[in-house]
Amino acid sequence: MSFDPDTAAIRFGMGLGPGLKPPGSVDEMIRVLRARDAAAMQYPIPRFMSLLPDISRLAELQKDRRRTKDKARLKVVMAGIRDLRRSSRSAQAEYLKASVARGVFSADGFRERLTRFWADHFTVKGKNGILKTAVSTYVEEAIRPHLTAPYSQLLAAAVTHPMMLLFLDQVTSAGPGSRMAKRRSGRGLNENLAREVLELHTLGVDGAYTQADVRQLAELFTGMTASHDAGFVFRPGMAEPGAETVLGKSYGGGRPGMDDIRAFLDDVAVHPDTGAHIARKLVRHFVADDPDPALVDHVAARFAQSGGDLTEVYEAMLNHPLAWVTPDRKTKQPFDFVVSSLRALGVPEDRLMRMKPRQVALYLGLPMQVMGQSFENPTGPDGWPEEAEAWITPQGIAGRIQWAMTVPHVARLDLPDPRVFLDVALGARASAALEFAAKGAATKWEGIGLILASPEFQRR
């Protein structure tokens, strides 16, 4: 066991910062994680449910727009649609700002990292309207409250969430023998969510499932849908009658309902392939792109023993020596790079919180996108890549250097002395070459930029 506070803050948190005490032990990290979520109270992000009134209103207005013949009325409707869209876009900037602020100011960096990890594992994207800007509210509702729960609970919260059901097309999927399919020709099954639950969320692509399991699970999932006013809805009329056999076990057969779906999710959450998949993913995210199998196996074993108790799974990782002695070979993803930079700089809270949506875009959102990570918006349901090579490309590093040279001085007018900053940001991790560069820089902003752009700061 070679716990070290700086590594705890850098590898498992959002980094070091002036006046921010790094964790003192694994027990402390776990204790803080189990305590109330102070950062979410300090920098609130609404839950998805609270957006439903606006989502319903927008849907009504859009219906009106299609039906209205009256020109004056149409004008009012269009203005209403524009206003809702505009306010949802500025709300999205506020979500990004709150997510950044949590990482910059919180004492519990591990919670922020786990939130990003699981939000990525359960990637969703909104396809239109307010949903396009609502991903943070899904994370707040379906992910963040379940970080220390049994995996089955997190899995169910994410997979049955309206954002997931919409993203992976479950909302329109109807059993081929359902009442709806009989009534309306052409309505039937959609395999999308079923496949991704097996491939991405549970067993992993190498797991023990076949196309027949995908199909059966798609049938089992029918009935789960969402509405504008209620959010999640189970519609028995869309559900496939009869039992389904998934991974060799039969589910349902009686009156269709959520119990059968939950029973399946409970089973698959503790499947050995799921444990192995989650253990490997977690260790790859936190410790090494190419992790030591001994550490992965250790974490997977605890997953199995504890029935997927996530707190125990994290403890298994954090209490293993390899979590601490593995060299810093991972690269911070752009969000973490930006957040840990602002944290190291000791950015004044009011300066960050006063940023208008346009500034949030200019100094935070768009730069992350240029670095290759559009916030909460990866290309596909498999989320962001882990490998350092996927981020440290010529275009990616150009974005990081450009940001490091310019935005710190916007975020903090009185930049610290680079020599002092070097110690604050990196502790013992600074190399002699970096120390030389920090001292040799002609201006403060270049010195700070060089330190943030350095491999020592970007690796962990």
Place this chain on the structure above:
Amino acid sequence: MQSRRNFLLRTGALGCSLAASPLLTPMTFASAPWDNRLVVIILRGAMDGLDVVQPYGDRNLAGLRQKLKTGEAGGAIDLDGYFALHPALQGLMPLWRAGQLGFAHAVSTPYRDKRSHFDGQDLLEAGTGFDAAGGVRDGWLNRMLQTVPGLEADTAFAIGREELLVMSGAAGVASWSPDADLDLTPESQQLLQLIYAQDPLFSKAAAEAMQIAQALNLDGGADSYAELLKGMQNTMAGSQRGKEHVKIAEFAASRLRQETRVAAFSLNGWDTHNNQRGGLTTSLGRLSGTLLTLQKELGPVWQKTAVLAMTEFGRTVRENGTAGTDHGTGGAMLMAGGAIKGGQIYGKWPGLGDSDLYAGRDLLPTADVRAYAGAAMRGVFGLEKSVLENTVFPGLDAGSLPKITL
């Protein structure tokens, strides 16, 4: 079965395109060995080949696709009496008539059965089969470049924010995104080189970034903070303007007009499980816009260019219950450019009857999509068949390569 993706992740191959270019070596612009150009577009998400090039002469099609209207009923444009083109590609018909647009149908990679996008794309870009000789851990375009000694890094360009496995490997390849920018004071540049010296990944990426920025004249020689901040703000504002696929095509063309001979990038948005009519129309609009931008911006160079657009697999022959299609097997590849012998649809049509299908649900692949990519490389760069079969696409039995170029 060992997943290709995990194999690549374990060996750390995803993403490494290590050129032997130490920091202080200036970028040289030696003339490229070829005059022709090859552009490879990876269509991520599994394009529905049956909807893009519709076999409306097959009497089964209309029954399989009732909501997704096909042929005349869906406004498709007849190509050869048997196949019809999706209406969203209408803008490409002048290319078809000029013999500069063609398709290969009922093609696939060797990937089967699990129908995962991510493994499917990795396999498409690696260009190997699951059972290919072990140790292959790079992309097929990169292996093609490795067979030609002495290439300069700007001979091949990977474009976009995301890394491209198809271009990754030991051969030097340039990589850039049209919205990237880098301007540094000379002092910062030197100090950065110093702090990156101990980390090969950072050192190589930064050196290439500096060289590319210089070659593209992004490097304005700013010497004050105010100028750099202004430049950064302009970059960010610019990244919001314009259509991404058009910017990528313009950037590709600007490089291909000069020393670059091979360019690759991705187009996303083909995973049409739901309301395929809408989603596919949008994505095909982007593909069409990309090709027409390339044609316009390449000018006379278009005549020497072959463009291949490939996807990880096709989609189910039957539409699903939500007016879309699910993951399938056989699909279609698009080819375009003045170097292409277009105006035709290549391949052996397997039919759409119940007994013709793969696993009772998918279009049966009758050819390996790699054979067509190989044929294009043989046509435009004169690669030997044995090099294609042994090095570029190990394990491929290309048979007699179809002749798809002029």
